[in-house]
Amino acid sequence: MLKVRTKDIIDKFQLEVISGEEGISRPITTSDLSRPGLEMAGFFTYYPKERVQILGMTELSFFERLSEQEKRDRMAELCTEATPAIIISRNMDVPQELIDASEETKVPLLRSPMKTTRLASRLTNFLESKLAPTTAVHGVLVDIYGVGVLITGKSGVGKSETALELVKRGHRLVADDCVEIRQEDQDTLIGNAPELIRHLLEIRGLGIIDVMTLFGAGAVRNYKRITLVINLELWxxxxxxxxxxxxxxxxxxxxxxxxxxxxxxxxxxNLAVIIEVAAMNFRLKQMGYNAAEQFTNKLAHVIEEDNEDFQ
Known part of the structure; x- marks a missing residue:
């Protein structure tokens, strides 16, 4: 299923559609952007036509120096069947040659009031979030002292009941039963709940409960980075x-x-207390303190001293 189309970025960033409106349903398949500076000079050998193209003051200033024939040729090559959109930044005037090429190939030509670097930064962040690899995991995601804890285990082991106790202890529920996970970076996993079951918990014997209604807005959050997985299994x-x-x-x-x-x-x-302490202990390890290593080092030191006394 296609995740992002050109019309999505038009709605998100309130972009003005100049021409090529027929192509606003084109798919965007990569978060990489392109500022076609070399292409303006006529070098199209490695032109990344599948990317969103952004034209700023530098590119358009150079474009004005070209001859009339060169202007038409450059814009004709810039607009391809695979190009999802061309965006003009800073609300600058749009060259007529670009409008003509856009209408002919149905490439959406858009305009934004934002500066080029800011537009590129915000657009990249949006596309990386939407195009990130995703998966779904059966479990419960809870924010415990700022640590995103994913609780997994077989059905009926007590995941939701443990999450309910954690919420009562002041922690925040992110998702129950199904956790949608997207990888936004090489080591960054973000979890959230499907829209249909957001803020809901299923407790056997009680049924479906709305955590936000029962415990308030402070008991839930929409998404959280996952840093620790706790797997519950029968003894x-x-x-x-x-x-x-x-x-x-x-x-x-x-x-x-x-x-x-x-x-x-x-x-x-008491699983809630155990998981709560596990989250705190994980934070301590991240800060450089490992109680198990400290104990092992002390034990080794005591054994070494006893051996010296024995000798």
Missing amino acids: DQKKQYDRLGLEEEKMKILDTEITRLTVPVRPGR
């Missing part, structure tokens, strides 16, 4: 669980590896 007596915290397990989502902790579930364990 297995035959399995050896990590008791020191030295081992760090990773989980790969899209192209990003996230730290994952496995927490066994059994009657009497």
Whole structure:
């Protein structure tokens, strides 16, 4: 499914349509932009025609120095069947040659009052967000002390009930049951809830509850960066669980590896408190303090001293 079309950036940035209105449904497939300076000089060998083209004061000032025939030729080559849009910045006057080429090829010709660099920056951020790789994960996403914690586990293990307890303790719900995740950068995963179930929790025995209505606007947020995954699983007596915290397990989502902790579930364990402490401990590790390493170093030092005394 196509994620972004030219009409989306027209609506988002309130761009003025000069010509080529028939092409506003063209797809935009890349977040990269192009400022065709070399192309204005006639070098079209590596012209990235699939990108949104931005013409600023530099490009149009050079264009005015060309002959009438060169102006028509350059603009005819600039407008292709694959070009999603050409944007003029600073509300500058649009060359007639560009309007003619735009009408002939149905390439949307747009204009913005913003400066060229600001327009390029905002447009890049918007396109990177919309065109980022996405996936969906079964789980619950909660903002705990500023840490985006994705709680996973088999159906019925208690994810939603744990999230409800965390919300009661003052933390914020992002998504329940289905978490939509997009990769905005090499190591940045942003999670949000599908529009249909935003701010809702499903609690077995109670049904669907609206967290924002019950607990207020401060109990929810629309999206959050995911930095920690906590997997809940039923307690297995035959399995050896990590008791020191030295081992760090990773989980790969899209192209990003996230730290994952496995927490066994059994009657009497307060999962909300455990996950809350896990988030705080994760923050401490990010700040350079690792309690498990400190304990191991102290233990090794004590053993070394005992060995010296024994000798």
